[in-house]
Amino acid sequence: MTKLKPLPSLRGIAALSGIAMFAVLLLAVAPAVLSDHWLNNLGKYCCWAIAAVGIGLAWGRGGMLVMGQGVFFALGAYAMAMHLTLETAGDRVPGFMVLYDPLAPLPAFWEPFRSAGFTLAAIVVLPVVAAGILGYALFKRRVKGAYFAILTQALAVALATLISSTIRETGGDTGLSDFKFFFGFVLNDPANKVMVYLIAAALLIVCLLAVWQFYRSRFGELLVATRDAEERVRFLGYDPANIKLVAFVVSALMASIGGAMFVPIVGIITPAEIGAAASILMIAGVAFGGRASLFGPALGAMAVGWGQSSLGSTWPDGWTYILGLLFVVVILFLPSGLSSLPARFAAIRRRPAEQPTPPITAAELEEVRA
Amino acid sequence: MLTTNKRMRASVAIGAIGTTMALVLAGCGARAGDDTSTAGASAAASCVDTSGSTIKLGFLNSLTGGMAISEKTVSNVLHMAADEINTSGGILGKKIQYVQEDGATDWPTFAEKTEKLLTQDCVAAIFGGWTSSSRKAVKPVVEKLNGLFFYPVQYEGLESSPNIYYTGATTNQQIIPAMDFLASKGVKTLFLAGSDYVFPRTANAIIKLYAAKLGIKIVGEEYVPLDKDDWTSQVAKIVAAKPDFIFNTINGSSNVGFVKAYYDAGLTPAKTPIISVSIAEEEAPAMGHEVTGNYASWNYFQSLKTDTNPKFIQSWKAYPNSSGVTSDPMEAAYISLYLYKSLVEAAGSFDVNAVNAAAKSHTITFDAPEGKVTLDGKNHHISKPGHIGQINANNQFDIVWSSDKFIEPDPYLEAYDWFPADIRKQLVGAAG
Numbered sequence: 001m002t003k004l005k006p007l008p009s010l011r012g013i014a015a016l017s018g019i020a021m022f023a024v025l026l027l028a029v030a031p032a033v034l035s036d037h038w039l040n041n042l043g044k045y046c047c048w049a050i051a052a053v054g055i056g057l058a059w060g061r062g063g064m065l066v067m068g069q070g071v072f073f074a075l076g077a078y079a080m081a082m083h084l085t086l087e088t089a090g091d092r093v094p095g096f097m098v099l100y101d102p103l104a105p106l107p108a109f110w111e112p113f114r115s116a117g118f119t120l121a122a123i124v125v126l127p128v129v130a131a132g133i134l135g136y137a138l139f140k141r142r143v144k145g146a147y148f149a150i151l152t153q154a155l156a157v158a159l160a161t162l163i164s165s166t167i168r169e170t171g172g173d174t175g176l177s178d179f180k181f182f183f184g185f186v187l188n189d190p191a192n193k194v195m196v197y198l199i200a201a202a203l204l205i206v207c208l209l210a211v212w213q214f215y216r217s218r219f220g221e222l223l224v225a226t227r228d229a230e231e232r233v234r235f236l237g238y239d240p241a242n243i244k245l246v247a248f249v250v251s252a253l254m255a256s257i258g259g260a261m262f263v264p265i266v267g268i269i270t271p272a273e274i275g276a277a278a279s280i281l282m283i284a285g286v287a288f289g290g291r292a293s294l295f296g297p298a299l300g301a302m303a304v305g306w307g308q309s310s311l312g313s314t315w316p317d318g319w320t321y322i323l324g325l326l327f328v329v330v331i332l333f334l335p336s337g338l339s340s341l342p343a344r345f346a347a348i349r350r351r352p353a354e355q356p357t358p359p360i361t362a363a364e365l366e367e368v369r370a
Numbered sequence: 371m372l373t374t375n376k377r378m379r380a381s382v383a384i385g386a387i388g389t390t391m392a393l394v395l396a397g398c399g400a401r402a403g404d405d406t407s408t409a410g411a412s413a414a415a416s417c418v419d420t421s422g423s424t425i426k427l428g429f430l431n432s433l434t435g436g437m438a439i440s441e442k443t444v445s446n447v448l449h450m451a452a453d454e455i456n457t458s459g460g461i462l463g464k465k466i467q468y469v470q471e472d473g474a475t476d477w478p479t480f481a482e483k484t485e486k487l488l489t490q491d492c493v494a495a496i497f498g499g500w501t502s503s504s505r506k507a508v509k510p511v512v513e514k515l516n517g518l519f520f521y522p523v524q525y526e527g528l529e530s531s532p533n534i535y536y537t538g539a540t541t542n543q544q545i546i547p548a549m550d551f552l553a554s555k556g557v558k559t560l561f562l563a564g565s566d567y568v569f570p571r572t573a574n575a576i577i578k579l580y581a582a583k584l585g586i587k588i589v590g591e592e593y594v595p596l597d598k599d600d601w602t603s604q605v606a607k608i609v610a611a612k613p614d615f616i617f618n619t620i621n622g623s624s625n626v627g628f629v630k631a632y633y634d635a636g637l638t639p640a641k642t643p644i645i646s647v648s649i650a651e652e653e654a655p656a657m658g659h660e661v662t663g664n665y666a667s668w669n670y671f672q673s674l675k676t677d678t679n680p681k682f683i684q685s686w687k688a689y690p691n692s693s694g695v696t697s698d699p700m701e702a703a704y705i706s707l708y709l710y711k712s713l714v715e716a717a718g719s720f721d722v723n724a725v726n727a728a729a730k731s732h733t734i735t736f737d738a739p740e741g742k743v744t745l746d747g748k749n750h751h752i753s754k755p756g757h758i759g760q761i762n763a764n765n766q767f768d769i770v771w772s773s774d775k776f777i778e779p780d781p782y783l784e785a786y787d788w789f790p791a792d793i794r795k796q797l798v799g800a801a802g
Contacts, residue, residue, distance in 0.1 A: 037489045041482070098796045099528065099572045164595050165566055173567045173596060174503035175477055178510045184402045188514045191399025268478050268507050309482065316433045316472030 012216065015294055019208050022295070026201040031194055040265060043197035045305035046204045047262040052286050052301035053207045054254030057214065059283070060291030062247040063227030064144070068152030069255040069282050070274035071159050072127040076256030077274065078163075078170065079126060080263040082110055083119035084179035096176075100168040107169050116183055123260045124253065131252030132245070139241035139248075144230075153276055160275030175270030182264045200261040204298065207254050212294055214250070223247055284323065288330050290337025300337060416516070417492040420720050425464040427452070427710075428471060428487035430498035430508070435475025436597060436622060441500045443652065443693065444522060445470065447700045448497055450689045451707040461711045462718070469493055477507035484511040484519070494720040495520060497706050500699070501621070502526060502568045509534060516722050520710060522703035524647065524668075526572035527781040528797050532726055536751045537706040538699065539669050540781045541576050547756030548645055548667035549577060551771045552615055553584045560586050561613035563604065563620060563628065566593040570619035573647070576783070577617060583788040589613050594620070599627025605635045608642070618646040625649060629657045639663030645758070650697035654765040661761050668698040669754040670740040671767045682739040696739070705738045705752070709745060712736060741776065751779030 030042055051069055058064045085094050093106050112118045134155075138148060163170045170176070185192045214220050226233045226240045233240050263269050272278065281304060289300020304323065312319045334340060419426070431445040432438050452466045460466060469491045471483040480499065487493045488511070495518035499505045502525050512519045512533040519534045527541035552560065560581060564570025574591060581588055589611040592604040605628070608616060620628050625648070632644070645665040651672050654661055672683060672695060682704065687694045712735070714720055717728035728734070729747035736743055743752040753776040759767025782798060783789040 035490065037485055040485065044482075092796060095797060096568070098793060099526075099568070100575060161595070167566060167568070167571055172571075174506055177477075177481070177507055181402050186400040186402060189399035195399070266478050266481065267510055268481050270477050270503070272476055273478060309486075312474065312479075313471060313483075313486070316474065320434075 015212055018295060019205060019212065022208065023205045026205065027198060030201070031198065036190060036193065039197050040193060041305070041309050042302075043200045043265040044262065045302040046197075046200040047258040047265060048282060048285065048301040048305050049298035050200070050204050050207050050258035050261070051255040051282055052289070052297040053204070053211055054251030054258075055282060055286045056291055056293070056297030057211050057223075057254075058247050058251035059286065060293070060297065061215065061220065061223050061227060062244055064244060064248060065146075065149040065283075066152055066248070066251060067149045067283060068154070068156035068276075068279050069251070070156040070276070070279035071152070072131060072252040072255035073259035073262070073278075073282075074159055074163070074269075074274035075126045075130065075259065076123045077259030077263050077269045078176070079113065079119055079122045079256075080260040081176040081179070081269045082113040083116065084182060084263060085176050086110065086114050087183075088178065088180040096171055096174070097168055104168075109169075123256055127252040127256035128249055131249045135245040135248040136241075139244045142241075153279065156274065156279045157276045160271040163271040163274075171270075173271060175268050175273075176263075177268035179264065179267060187264060187267070196261070196264045200265060203257055203261060207257070208294065208298065210250075215294065219243070219246065284327055286337075288327065288337060290339030292336065293339040296337045296339035299339065303338075416722070417489065418494045418720055419492060420464070420494075423464055424467040425461060425720060426467050426469060426491060426493045427707075428469050428491060428493035428496040428498075430471045430473055430480065430483055430487065430496050432475040432500065432504075433470075433472040437473075437475040437500055437504075440622070440652070440699070441473070441498070443697075443700055444498065444500065444703045446689065446691050447686065447703050448707060450685065451704050454685070455707065455711055461714050462720070473498070473504055477501075477503045480504045480507040481511050484508045484517070485515065488512070488515045488517040494518070494714075495710055497522070497703065497710075499523070505534070506568070518710075518722055518725065520706035522706050523699045524702075526569045526576075527783065528572065530749045530751075530781050532750075533722070534750060535706065535709065535729075535745075536779075536781075537702040537709060539754055539756075540751055540779050541573065542780045542783060542786070543669060543754045543756055543777045544647055544667050545573050545576055546580060546786075547771075547773055547777070548617070548647065548758065549580050549584060549586070550756075550773075551665075551667070551758045552586065552617075552645065554771065555615075557586055557614045559589045559611075559613045559615075561589055561608050561611055561616045562591040563601075563608070563616055563618050564591075564593050565596045565619065565621045565624055567596055567621075569621065573619050574617075576789070579788055579790075580786075594624060594628075596622060596624060599624045601628040601631035602634070605631035605637070608632075609635050609637065613642065616642060616644045618644045619648065620646075621648045623656075625653065626656065626658050629659050629661060633659045650699070651695045651766060652693065652697045654761055661765075662763050663761065665758055665760050665770070666767060667756070667758050668767075669756065670696075670698040670701040670738075671757060671759045671769060672696045673759070673766050673769060674740060674757070676739060676741050678737050678741075679739040701739050705736055705740075705743060708736050708738075709734065709743075709752070713745075743776070746779050749779060749781055751781060753778050 031039060034042060051073055055066055055069055058066045138151065143151065164173045166172065179187055181187060182192065182196060222233065222238060222243050226243045230240045282301065285301035285304035286297040288304060289298070290296025307319065307323060311322060330337060429445055429448050431441040433442060433445065452468055455461060456465045469487060471487060473480045473483060484496060487496050497520045499508060499521050500523050505521050505525065508519050509531055513531060517533060520537060521534055522537050524539040524544050562574045562577060564574055570593065578588055590607055592607060594601060594604060640663065643664055645667060647667050649666050650668060683696050686692050686696050713725050713728055716732040716734060717724040729745060729750065734745040741755055743754060745752050755776050756773035757769050758771035760770050762768050782794050
């Protein structure tokens with residue numbers, strides 16, 4: 001007995017109206033009902049959610065456990081932070097550099113980030129090039145599974161260590177902060193804070209629309225096929241490496257965009273926000289929400305962010321245990337994440353009426369053979 | 371399968387998003403050229419409730435993460451000071467009601483919680499922080515929202531904010547006395563060992579400038595990240611350099627690794643003593659090795675003989691969650707709450723601008739355990755005595771050197787001609 005699939009067009013409409021509803025909630029309802037503080041926090045969760053949408057694409061649909069998205073988050077975040085630092089410093093060398101080596105000039109790699117255009121281009125181009133080279137090298141050599149995960153994680157650790165130890169060039173462990181302007185707008189102005197939030201929320205919606213299109217396209221089908229049976233895809237004449245590369249690059253780009261928006265919203269970026277723990281927390285949110293679904297990664301990341309701000313205040317010691325416990329429970333009992341709950345409930349309710357086909361018994365098998 | 375129809379729908383949706391973003395950009399607030407003072411004022415509308423019989427204050431300390439070991443003590447002593455003030459009638463007759471937040475040893479969290487305390491909990495002032503990184507994360511937020519932050523730990527100076535009061539030492543009250551002490555001992559060569567972050571880097575930049583003036587030669591400078599504790603190769607360089615003294619600006623548990631490597635390499639306090647600016651009564655027993663004979667530069671020691679110190683030690687020993695040991699950062703945190711009380715009572719108001727005005731127009735003093743400290747209303751630091759202690763067998767400090775009087779705070783080292791004026795000029799009001 002084959003189950004009838006819902007018509008693709010109907011599913012498309014459902015997803016699109018879901019995104020529209022999400023957009024109305026984020027862009028219209030949230031600014032109207034939330035206080036400045038919680039709106040700013042929501043903006044921060046949106047940045048993690050943007051990165052999470054990319055992880056959903058690479059891990060949920062593509063089967064690549066990207067444990068080092070902090071690397072690409074950092075590329076966007078530090079590009080943005082360098083530009084905002086220079087915008088604030090004007091023609092002076094940023095204050096923190098003067099502290100460590102009073103007479104040295106601005107490091108050469110900072111100079112181009114004075115330009116707003118270069119910065120915006122860098123936020124897009126840097127992660128694409130970095131993920132392109134890394135992905136090409138790894139996927140062509142058929143590096144996958146745990147090896148891929150460990151490698152990406154190690155990169156995040158290495159980058160965080162590098163930033164921590166280059167205190168004069170990057171602000172080190174203290175990070176970059178105290179930004180006064182955002183592309184000519186005064187960051188302290190509450191109206192501009194709302195604007196920055198709305199940009200982050202809108203970018204999240206754009207990313208959701210992009211992956212929705214991906215999932216519906218032939219590429220989306222190929223990506224899932226590669227995840228589930230890479231060898232078969234290869235035998236059909238496709239190169240799985242190229243398919244994975246595209247998904248990996250797109251996910252890196254999304255992480256970079258999330259990182260770039262994180263900086264004006266949170267007002268500070270440090271190596272701790274991009275290192276191993278931060279990268280794993282991004283993965284945790286995605287797993288929690290449901291890695292292969294459209295909304296799961298974004299909602300999961302936002303839920304983890306909310307938990308950190310609000311439960312972290314109530315039980316500073318207990319929050320990490322709660323997160324750990326939730327993570328274990330979800331992985332054990334709900335491997336497809338919280339977003340699979342409605343479908344599960346629906347299945348439980350349908351079961352008595354629908355009577356699934358009983359498994360073929362040995363006796364029946366004998367009958368068929370005879 | 372995609373049809374043209376669906377493609378269109380998607381592009382309509384993306385177009386709608388684009389339009390929204392354009393509208394957002396058009397309808398926003400002040401630009402860089404505008405008069406920002408009005409924008410700042412509108413953001414600073416205070417929501418502090420002063421109508422009731424209590425006043426809300428925020429305590430922001432890392433209760434989790436790597437700094438929790440130090441900052442929990444600061445949090446506890448703040449609670450003790452609040453209880454003391456409440457028992458003796460409160461501030462302007464209002465009992466302190468405190469909101470404790472966790473900074474989680476994460477600098478963006480410090481920024482987020484500062485904003486929460488000021489805009490959600492509507493506290494009149496915030497007390498806490500330990501690392502310079504945490505203070506640098508809090509600074510832009512309190513400046514933006516016109517809040518008050520009281521910072522209780524010695525730091526690298528070269529900073530002053532109308533929204534921050536510094537009750538720990540600035541460089542001329544801790545680093546410079548330590549260098550004066552070394553010069554008085556006839557030290558000729560010095561090795562700098564520090565954690566790789568803002569305080570040790572800046573402190574060492576200042577030490578190098580002053581050492582040149584004193585004729586002390588710096589024979590090496592090594593850094594290890596805050597969260598790393600393997601000092602073996604760096605200590606090997608110390609052994610090779612044979613310095614008269616080691617200037618230690620290492621912070622936190624990384625000190626344990628440093629002291630271990632120091633003893634493993636055969637260095638001894640008798641031949642190559644260490645002078646530290648982050649090892650106090652609390653940390654000394656945790657070093658895992660005999661640290662007796664090494665030195666520390668602070669403004670307060672438990673062994674200090676003042677009129678007020680015995681009472682402070684006694685109250686702390688009687689307090690629940692107390693380690694029974696007092697230390698400089700704790701004492702500075704204790705001062706910060708009393709200083710705030712004096713400021714508010716001089717101003718007759720909890721309003722930030724009124725408090726800052728009172729700091730300038732009144733002489734604010736407090737009979738602290740370290741002695742009678744006076745607030746400098748212009749730079750928001752306090753006068754402090756400089757002391758050098760030598761660790762004895764009970765992990766207490768024998769005071770071996772003291773400044774002849776209380777040292778006035780001078781965060782930008784304006785009274786010191788060896789500090790280059792052009793650097794000072796670049797730093798005053800610099801970003802970051």
